Structure formats: structure tokens, C-alpha cells
Amino acid sequence: MTIFSPRSLTEALQVLNEHPAARLLAGGTDTMVEINFRHFEPSDIISLRHVQELQVFETLSTGYRLGAAIPYKQFENGSFSHVSGALSEASRTVGSPQIRATGTIGGNLGTCSPAGDTLPVLSALDAQIELSSINGIRMLSIHDFMLGVKRNARVSNEIITAIHIPKINGFQGYAKVGVRNAMVISIASACLIHNMDKSHIALALGAVGPTIIRCRTAEKWLTQNADLSTSTALTTEVIEEFGRLAASEALPITDHRSTAEYRKHAVGVLAQRLLKRAMK
Numbered sequence: 001m002t003i004f005s006p007r008s009l010t011e012a013l014q015v016l017n018e019h020p021a022a023r024l025l026a027g028g029t030d031t032m033v034e035i036n037f038r039h040f041e042p043s044d045i046i047s048l049r050h051v052q053e054l055q056v057f058e059t060l061s062t063g064y065r066l067g068a069a070i071p072y073k074q075f076e077n078g079s080f081s082h083v084s085g086a087l088s089e090a091s092r093t094v095g096s097p098q099i100r101a102t103g104t105i106g107g108n109l110g111t112c113s114p115a116g117d118t119l120p121v122l123s124a125l126d127a128q129i130e131l132s133s134i135n136g137i138r139m140l141s142i143h144d145f146m147l148g149v150k151r152n153a154r155v156s157n158e159i160i161t162a163i164h165i166p167k168i169n170g171f172q173g174y175a176k177v178g179v180r181n182a183m184v185i186s187i188a189s190a191c192l193i194h195n196m197d198k199s200h201i202a203l204a205l206g207a208v209g210p211t212i213i214r215c216r217t218a219e220k221w222l223t224q225n226a227d228l229s230t231s232t233a234l235t236t237e238v239i240e241e242f243g244r245l246a247a248s249e250a251l252p253i254t255d256h257r258s259t260a261e262y263r264k265h266a267v268g269v270l271a272q273r274l275l276k277r278a279m280k
């Protein structure tokens, strides 16, 4: 096994192109667990730690470009915590301070677990994923990037270089249920974004399907049945129906973490709570 440690994006892309079976290593918080448990034996490793281009943050006219290897701690309460309230909330729930100091959003996307905490946020924000190879850059909607349980649309010679998210005028919230309050993988999670400029609510669910689920039916129903442009309080009936529709869109399974029934119930409750917070 060879461990490569490129010093630039160009070098990293060249090495990856020559070794397409190599495993990219960012924070290593997923990969090292896989190696330690012998679930995976890499042929070669390409460390992204010294690729400065992956750490770059940019403010654009319409939003932000987040370097894929910026660690969670910068979004939690560090330099970039202002870019998205929901991303900050999701980052705060990931693992422990040690995990957040090294783990990255690029790694969360690379693993593409349905329980990945940043993924419902990126889905609700309609994020664009920037993928680079020696042939150039392609942009992919998050909805096309996530294919299924731990499956994504990255091809073997590509590196996720950045995540593009819009600036949102309005509420953003993330909530998750686990067996305890910290150091826990989600049993169910939800992100709600209220885009006041478009009078639209986006809701995405995590850990209740093979990949992140956008609740298009609940979103459409709410837009048709509530005036989201005013601060008029929503009725209890509207909030409950929104939660019920969200739960009906979940496709949970029963596994070692929880039952399908509990997961469905939990996402309905999370959707209602987030909607109440949004309308306050």
C-alpha cells in the first residue's frame, strides 16, 4: 500500500487519475474506523490534508462556496458558522469535539450514509456539489449526487472539491433523534428551511430511507394551505397535517438502532417542531 500526500489539487487529481482505486482520506473519521474493523483494505491512500484548495471558503453573489475539506468545527461555532444556521446546528451534533476538529462535509458526502448529519441540510438547501477531475469541473445537484445507502455519483477519478449553498433569507433548522444527546448516529433527523423570498418551505429527512428524502408532498401541501409570507401563526391542524404528511413520505427500516415505526413517528414530530420554530 502506498500513501500519497499531494501538496496541491492539481497533484492530487493527477495521482488519483493514475490510481483510481485509491481511497481519498480527508479527516479519516469514517475511513480509519473501516480499516480498524477490517471492513475495508485500501490498495493505496491519497491524503487530502495538505491540499489547501479544499480548505478555501468563498462568498459568492448568490451564496457560498465551501471547500470540501473544511472541518466541522469551522461551521459549528468557528469562522463560517454564519453561512447557514442549519449547517451549524447539524455540525454541532456530529460525534465529539475531536471528530468535529478533523471530520469534513466532503467526507460526509463521500460516505453518503442516510444518517449523515449534514446531508439533510444540503438537500433542503438544494446544494450543488462541485466535482473535479483532470478533465475539468462538473456541478451536480445534491439530489443527483446521493444515489442510495453509501452510494453516490462520484466517479473514480473525481474529488469533491466544494459544496455550493445559497444565502437564505429566513429560518433554517436541523433536529435529530438519537439514543442519547451526544456522540450518537441519528435514528431520525430533519432539516427545515423557510425561504422567505420565495415563500417556500423545504423539508428533508435523514436516516429514514436508503438516502435523504425531500418531502415534496408536505412542502407543496403547506405552500397551498398556509400563507408563508406573513408571520401569522399557523393553526395546530396545519402543523399536525404537515407532520403527518412528512412522516408518510419516510421509508424507514427496522435495524439495530430503532424500529421503522418509531422512526416514522419521530420524523413527524421533528417536522412539526421545526415548523413551529420557523413560524415563531
Ligand SMILES: Cc1cc2nc3c(=O)[nH]c(=O)nc-3n(C[C@H](O)[C@H](O)[C@H](O)COP(=O)(O)OP(=O)(O)OC[C@H]3O[C@@H](n4cnc5c(N)ncnc54)[C@H](O)[C@@H]3O)c2cc1C
Pocket: 023, 024, 025, 026, 027, 028, 029, 030, 031, 032, 033, 048, 068, 069, 093, 094, 095, 096, 099, 102, 103, 104, 105, 106, 107, 108, 109, 110, 111, 115, 116, 117, 118, 154, 158, 159, 160, 161, 183, 184, 185, 186
Ligand atoms: C466516534 C464517531 C462519531 C461519529 N459521529 C457522527 C455523527 O454524529 N454524525 C455523522 O454524520 N457522522 C458521524 N461520524 C462519521 C464521520 O465523522 C463523518 O461521516 C465525517 O463527515 C467523515 O468525514 P471525514 O473527513 O473524516 O471522512 P474520511 O473518513 O476521510 O472519508 C470518508 C469517505 O469520503 C471520501 N472522501 C473524503 N473526502 C473526499 C473528497 N473531498 N472527495 C471525494 N471523496 C472524499 C473518502 O474516500 C471516504 O470514502 C462519526 C464517526 C466517528 C468515528
